[in-house]
Amino acid sequence: MDILLLALLVVVFLGLPVLQMRKQSKQIGEIRNFQSQLTPGMIVQLTSGLHGRIADVGETTVDVEIAPGIITTWERAAVLKLVDSVAAGSAEADHLTGSAADQVPDDLSSLDAAAERGEDIAEQSEDLPDDADRRDEGESGRP
Incomplete structure (x- = not known):
């Protein structure tokens, strides 16, 4: 019984890695063959x-x-x-x-809609602080 258990352990620890290496080397060979035929x-x-x-x-x-x-x-x-x-x-x-x-496109006619949206963005930018307000905050950006 002990010999059977020992033989099973030898197969598991030595046999399975050998099978995995064979499968991996076969895959590597297939990839190299494919890469040589590009x-x-x-x-x-x-x-x-x-x-x-x-x-x-x-x-x-x-x-x-x-x-x-x-x-x-x-x-x-x-x-x-x-x-x-x-x-x-x-x-x-x-x-x-x-x-x-x-x-x-060769012309800028498709950009008209974007220009209109840009005007809306410019109107909203008036609410943002200007450079004078930022200078008052100091280097850290805190008031």
Whole structure:
């Protein structure tokens, strides 16, 4: 009975870690294989959670376009997984490719409403203390 208990303890303390190491090394091999097959145009997720489209692949680095015209350089090891552009939703794909919502108007007509709101803010700012009141408060900001 004591030998059976000892054998069980040996299996638990030595066998389980070996199985876990094998599983982990298999996962690492799959990730390295994926990272070696990176090509421009793929939409990927980085280990930081950032999503982007691969713009260029170097020997040890990857250039990732995180917004139209904004390219950042990352180590290949930072690429975690491939994101399915269709399954991830059209919002993300539109963001990465530059949709109509990303377009900036050539004129300032769309800012008229903001200018009107700015006038309201200017009227409310009259209630705030001016610089002379702040000087009376001293350095600590207390009256």
